[in-house]
Amino acid sequence: MPIDPTLPYDDQNIFARILRGEIPCNKVYEDDHALAFHDIAPQTPVHVLVVPKGGYVSWDDFSAHAPAELIAGFVRAVGTVARQLDLVEPGYRLLANIGGDGGQEVAHLHVHLFGGMPLGRMIAA
Known part of the structure; x- marks a missing residue:
């Protein structure tokens, strides 16, 4: 179910629980700024989620409220992965995915890295 990115951060969302170690993940990378792990329902041969460490609902929330060091560290983590x-x-x-129209399902900012095959056009015209 798509989420409303304007709602307050819920520290019981699945990614917050993964970050705290309450739910296991198949970790790819971790540093002080981000955690990357394999998606449990991959859509491509390589499908990894990268999650910033901190309570940010969406890209808008993250870009407006996260400290510059965390923003830079998250972007660097994505590139490293x-x-x-x-x-x-x-x-x-x-x-x-951000908000209802964007199809966001977990109220914690995250990015998907897809690869391992030709991915075609982003959105069919």
Whole structure:
């Protein structure tokens, strides 16, 4: 069910619980700013979620309220994961679903890294 990104952060969402170690994940990468792990229902041969550490509902919330160090660290973590998984060449897709129209299902900012196959057009015209 799509979420409303204007609602307050819920620290019981699944990604908050994964970050606290209450729910296990198949970790790919972790540093002080982000955690990356394999999606439990992959849509492509490589499907990894990258989650910033901190209570941010959406990209809007994150970009407006996170400290610059966390924003930079999160962006660097995404790039590190893409390189670590050898996705830079031949290429990959980075996706962040935001809000109801964007299809966001978990009220914690996260990005999907898709790769391992040709991904085609982003949105059919």
